[in-house]
Amino acid sequence: MQRYFTITQLTQEFDITTRTLRFYEAQGLVSPNRRGRQRLYTPGDRTRIKLILRGKRLGFSLNEIKEMIEMYGSAPGEAGQLGLLLERISFRRDELLEKQRDIELTLLELDEVEEGAKARMAELGAKVRMEND
Amino acid sequence: MQRYFTITQLTQEFDITTRTLRFYEAQGLVSPNRRGRQRLYTPGDRTRIKLILRGKRLGFSLNEIKEMIEMYGSAPGEAGQLGLLLERISFRRDELLEKQRDIELTLLELDEVEEGAKARMAELGAKVRMEND
DNA sequence: TCGCCTTTTTACGTTAAAGTCAATACATCT
DNA sequence: AGATGTATTGACTTTAACGTAAAAAGGCGA
Structure with missing residues (x-):
């Protein structure tokens, strides 16, 4: 069923x-x-x-x-086909590994931007507190 | 210069x-x-x-x-802008983390396919050796 | 200054990945 | 049977991201 x-x-x-x-x-x-x-x-x-x-x-x-x-x-296939398959696999794997590195870098940059933004938020908060004194 | x-x-x-x-x-x-x-x-x-x-x-x-x-x-900006910026950062980060997981999964699957293909290659190799005896 | 080469601009064409719309066809409820 | 709602099919449209071709504008070596 x-x-x-x-x-x-x-x-x-x-x-x-x-x-x-x-x-x-x-x-x-x-x-x-x-x-x-x-x-x-x-x-x-x-x-x-x-x-x-x-x-x-x-x-x-x-x-x-x-x-x-x-x-x-992919069906069993003979040696030539299998070789082609293995080639493709390794090609795709390389691509994926590159994407991984790209992601790592982008995440690091996002962290930096976030830190900067948070720092400025803190400054703003300090200013507001001063003005309210 | x-x-x-x-x-x-x-x-x-x-x-x-x-x-x-x-x-x-x-x-x-x-x-x-x-x-x-x-x-x-x-x-x-x-x-x-x-x-x-x-x-x-x-x-x-x-x-x-x-x-x-x-x-x-992005320029310093005021609190609202900064909040928006932080939101966007976290949105992009989530996307990137999802992509990371997607990549991991795909890599694992590629490994499986590769193993299968190599196993079949080995079988073929064995066959050829038998026929040459 | 002439001829050649590269760059720029403008305009139209193309491809992938759907979106939108209209005409039917089925299935179901009453 | 008729009305209503959901699926399918086919045709046409749209959007992003360039490609391609033609014409004009510099730049440069002889």
Whole structure:
């Protein structure tokens, strides 16, 4: 007994529109079953959607995301294919590691700006206290 | 004595086109000086460009990047402004932390796929060795 | 000064990722 | 059966972020 999700359930859960889900389907990123004309999404489809959204948050294009998702389900394949797969994995990993470094730097800078702002807040507070004396 | 960069120097250093730099200028993300009609970028402009590219790698839009860059140079300002600034900082920080988690997960998944692929490679290798006996 | 090269400006084109709108089609409630 | 509400499909539109092409303006070496 497969549990199915309707399109609207998923749009509500992930805060996206039906247009978006149909678009992803047209791009070959998900392929839900049908009952008549209605789309029925399996739990597997749902996790694919999660992967897509995660990829988007990281700034990957839908095409890149598609490639990555296809890596996950890639069939056994022969040596050449496997080599290509390994190459792609290492490429993506490098990208992700770079993003990690970028995030670290940005977080540090945010810390600095925040400190500055807090310091100025404190100054303002001191001024106000002086004026109220 | 200010050291200046020409537009082509920067396009080569960052592997972007002049069109891109002029576009960023039109969007108010950088504003290089001019000598006649020519653009002259200061080291400060250059670091702004670095920030922009870093933001792009993380999937931020140019508008978001602009907002973030403006945070950096934000003038002292009064309490309300500072409060808003602090809010924005914490919002961006949350986003970045989410991206960090997304990256961790993706890296773990890549590890899994890689292990699978390597295992299959090993199997293939074993097969080949058997056939050559 | 001439010719060549680079830069700038202006304008139009393109691509990804949806948004919007209209026409049907199903399903359900009454 | 009729009304109502939700899904689907197809077509057209929009927005961000540039690409591309053409024309004019300097700059510079011979």
